[in-house]
Amino acid sequence: MAAVSALTAATVALVGLAAPAHAADPVLRDLAAAKGIYYGTAVTSSKLSGTYGAVTGAQFDSITPANEMKWGTVEPNRGSFNWAGADRVVDFAEANGQQVRGHTLVWHSQMPNWLANGSFSNTELRTIMTDHVTTEVTRYKGRIDHWDVVNEPLNEDGTMRGSKFYNQLGESYIADAFRAARAADPAAKLYINDYNTDGTGPKSNGMYSLVQRLKAQGVPIDGVGFQGHLILGQVPATLQANLQRFADLGVEVAITELDIRMTLPATDAKLAQQKTEFKAVTNACLAVARCAGVTVWGFTDSDSWIPDVFPGEGAATPYDAGFQPKPAYYGIAEALGWTGDGGGGDPTPTTGCAVTYAVQSQWNTGFTANVTVRNTGSSPVNGWTLRWTWPSGQSVTQAWNATVTQSGAQATAVNAAHNAAIVPGGSATFGFNGAWSGGNTAPGAFTLNGAACAVALS
Incomplete structure (x- = not known):
């Protein structure tokens, strides 16, 4: 497609997607909006141009910065902030009519060295944490729809993770982080977020009890994020029921980091099963009235974290590395009400x-x-x-x-x-x-x- 950089008095031809997509491919953000939810993707700010940027803007109505808002990125030195990457993500979202999910304010990982290896009194550490939360949330006040305020606070057995914050401050660090975020931006939705809590089990039971305790203390928690880093063939059968029991506590729920990885190489059979499973996860959200939306953790295999962390595994996202939609993409669309040919090949359009x-x-x-x-x-x-x-x-x-x-x-x-x-x-x-x-x-x-x-x- 010829690049179009400016409007002139001449007629200019435009294409619906800069990516090599099919003419009748569905638009996920429109389908999701019609169902009353958002469908989002995590993004890498430096890639938000060309085909990557075009697909991000056209297909998704919410974006999450994969790394650009984490503590180690925005405050590499105490009191010295670098907002460049985070600003690019927020600016892109506003230019494309998208929500932003802020990720993440307080986490045991990807902390700057000065914090991870520093020695502080309990009072000083609490002040460092609340000051960081206040500074970041204030900067983007009115521009972030959802914040993952505290990320991954639990062990696999549902007990509290022994992080720097928990070890010194106890569970109260979570309440303090949420209260600081609420004071900085009363309108943003505040979430707690974790992995391996998607189905019922010890870890999700621990999260359920934690949310109950926070609400009993009057902590301003609006939602619970379920990351959804899943393995082909292992999508929890209890996913919908699990989302519903949290929603029944009076909080929103969301699938925040969805990918479904497989052992490589990908085959037609594996991709067909992956399609069924992306569709099932999306349907689980749609079935729960308080489910706000779904975010895939990167929409293309070229921007997925899976191969680096799980050697020999991958193909975990709805698009392949060449920005071609995979069967999983059509499974998502079908869950959202699209009635095309089902994907896995060129759809036969009824309209173009x-x-x-x-x-x-x-x-x-x-x-x-x-x-x-x-x-x-x-x-x-x-x-x-x-x-x-x-x-x-x-x-x-x-x-x-x-x-x-x-x-x-x-x-x-x-x-x-x-x-x-x-x-x-x-x-x-x-x-x-x-x-x-x-x-x-x-x-x-x-x-x-x-x-x-x-x-x-x-």
């Missing part, structure tokens, strides 16, 4: 689309554009919604032949009565006036009724 975007005129602070939507499928489109994300902060001020609304950077156009039906091979055109400043870069993704649109050459 091509979008042509043309700027008619442009001046210092504004521009006028026309958008043509063409039905390239074999079935008629009866009513349409076109979505795109502005990459440079543009906004729509007036529209005709469609109703155009905007939330953050995401714009949504809904047909007018006279152009709701588009026959195969037919098209509908609408226009709008927009405002811009600093740059008027072309949007990089369009979806029609949840399906990514193909290239339209003009």
